[in-house]
Amino acid sequence: MLDQSKSEASRNIRALCGHCCNCWRALTDPISLERGIGPECLKHKVDAICALAAEGRQLEIIMVLTGMPADFVTAVLNEVTAS
Numbered sequence: 468m469l470d471q472s473k474s475e476a477s478r479n480i481r482a483l484c485g486h487c488c489n490c491w492r493a494l495t496d497p498i499s500l501e502r503g504i505g506p507e508c509l510k511h512k513v514d515a516i517c518a519l520a521a522e523g524r525q526l527e528i529i530m531v532l533t534g535m536p537a538d539f540v541t542a543v544l545n546e547v548t549a550s
């Protein structure tokens with residue numbers, strides 16, 4: 468009984484961590500799990516960041532408007548300018 472509830476608790480913790488931070492959908496692939504965001508939401512965020520950057524917005528403004536951390540926004544912008 469005790470062991471069963473314990474394994475259930477750890478399963479719940481894993482399930483909680485395996486959700487997209489944006490839409491709360493379950494994440495299945497390891498890359499999305501590591502990022503904490505699903506591929507579709509990631510694409511939306513990247514598109515939004517690129518659009519805002521094209522408008523000449525500051526990094527801080529892009530962070531606030533997209534709700535993403537500085538390192539994420541910087542990484543996206545670096546990738547865009549590199550390609």
Ligand SMILES: [Zn+2]
Pocket residue numbers: 487488489490491492504505507508
């Ligand atoms: Zn999502």
